[in-house]
Amino acid sequence: MFRAWLQPAIDGLRIDTIAASALNFDIPLVTLVPASKTLGGLYVLELFHGPTLSFKDVGARSMAHLVSHFSRASGEALTILVATSGDTGSAVADGFSGLPGVRVVLLYPKGQVSPLQERQLIVRRPGVTALAVEGTFDDCQRMVKEAFALQDLSNANLTSANSINIGRLMPQSVYYMHAVAQLGEADVLFVTPSGNLGNLTAGVLARRSGLPVRRFVAAHNANAFFPDYLTSGDDSFRDSIRTLSNAMDVGAPSNFERLASLYSRNELADLLWSTSVSDEETLVSMKQVYDDYGYIADPHTAVGLDAARRYRETDGDRAPVIVLSTAHPAKFPLTVKNAIGIEPETPARLAKLLAAETSVSTIARETNALLPHIAA
Numbered sequence: 001m002f003r004a005w006l007q008p009a010i011d012g013l014r015i016d017t018i019a020a021s022a023l024n025f026d027i028p029l030v031t032l033v034p035a036s037k038t039l040g041g042l043y044v045l046e047l048f049h050g051p052t053l054s055f056k057d058v059g060a061r062s063m064a065h066l067v068s069h070f071s072r073a074s075g076e077a078l079t080i081l082v083a084t085s086g087d088t089g090s091a092v093a094d095g096f097s098g099l100p101g102v103r104v105v106l107l108y109p110k111g112q113v114s115p116l117q118e119r120q121l122i123v124r125r126p127g128v129t130a131l132a133v134e135g136t137f138d139d140c141q142r143m144v145k146e147a148f149a150l151q152d153l154s155n156a157n158l159t160s161a162n163s164i165n166i167g168r169l170m171p172q173s174v175y176y177m178h179a180v181a182q183l184g185e186a187d188v189l190f191v192t193p194s195g196n197l198g199n200l201t202a203g204v205l206a207r208r209s210g211l212p213v214r215r216f217v218a219a220h221n222a223n224a225f226f227p228d229y230l231t232s233g234d235d236s237f238r239d240s241i242r243t244l245s246n247a248m249d250v251g252a253p254s255n256f257e258r259l260a261s262l263y264s265r266n267e268l269a270d271l272l273w274s275t276s277v278s279d280e281e282t283l284v285s286m287k288q289v290y291d292d293y294g295y296i297a298d299p300h301t302a303v304g305l306d307a308a309r310r311y312r313e314t315d316g317d318r319a320p321v322i323v324l325s326t327a328h329p330a331k332f333p334l335t336v337k338n339a340i341g342i343e344p345e346t347p348a349r350l351a352k353l354l355a356a357e358t359s360v361s362t363i364a365r366e367t368n369a370l371l372p373h374i375a376a
């Protein structure tokens, strides 16, 4: 797959090395309900077995190894600028740390990520600057976009690492294929917990590359821009609302324009079904999934599982369903405890990260406030 996209820009053996070092963890397909004669099974694709426990490790690590390959070839130093609603920053910082010639500056909305996510972001890493912005995630995202246009930074050799970056997006198509290969059945339905719609777009690109996918479900929390767009055609962006599944708190999804340039609204409505799940429904979903299947889902995955249930009830579709699990439940111990009464176990790699030293500066939500941190 990597070879089909990257040859001849990178030679084949080198591509294999990059893929092997970036994707060096398991992505298992877990069966919640086996298929019956009349109904396809229900499965969870666990994307959280990487170093920072979210699916963002897949794209971030792949991009880091690709960027490192090209910056070594050109000899130019790069600054990666990234806005994060929680998981991107730590995955990017972790993926790039230790690579020569690359600095990472990450912005996150102060007080709007969980304490545990924040620890993961501000762990002191060589070549990484963490900035807590006094604003929302959308402010952070806007500042990154504006920084690229700033005259003062025209020589800074900036690169983005948000999910608009194709170097992160395309590698994510690989696990959609990996899931279908593990299941051994075509014509499946994928449910993707969505915020900026990068993960979903990666699935759509996999389908355009030939993967036999029946349909996608875009599972959103209370930030309902996309489901509303599909039903009403209203494409005005909104302010983000804070929810329990905070990595999906996006009112202006950055991959929307990409999807809308590939498909008309009618085509999108055929290819996709979308729904918005409230915090209350998320907690109920976590409890139900735990009671029914003994499975502990994090709040993002729970939004996906509830969307899967609704889709089947609404549409009567009997195809196998694969819900993408985007984060490890141990990243949200309080929410999990609230929902099911017990705390998930903390994996060793998380405990180690939490014990490490930290470093962070607070800045105003103005693009100019970035200057000293980038120029430095």
Ligand SMILES: *Cc1c(COP(=O)(O)O)cnc(C)c1O
Binding pocket: 054, 055, 056, 086, 087, 088, 163, 193, 194, 195, 196, 197, 198, 199, 200, 247, 248, 300, 326, 327
């Ligand atoms: C980033 C993130 C999402 C949303 O993914 P998008 O590609 O932005 O749609 C969902 N769940 C978790 C845990 C995330 O970190």
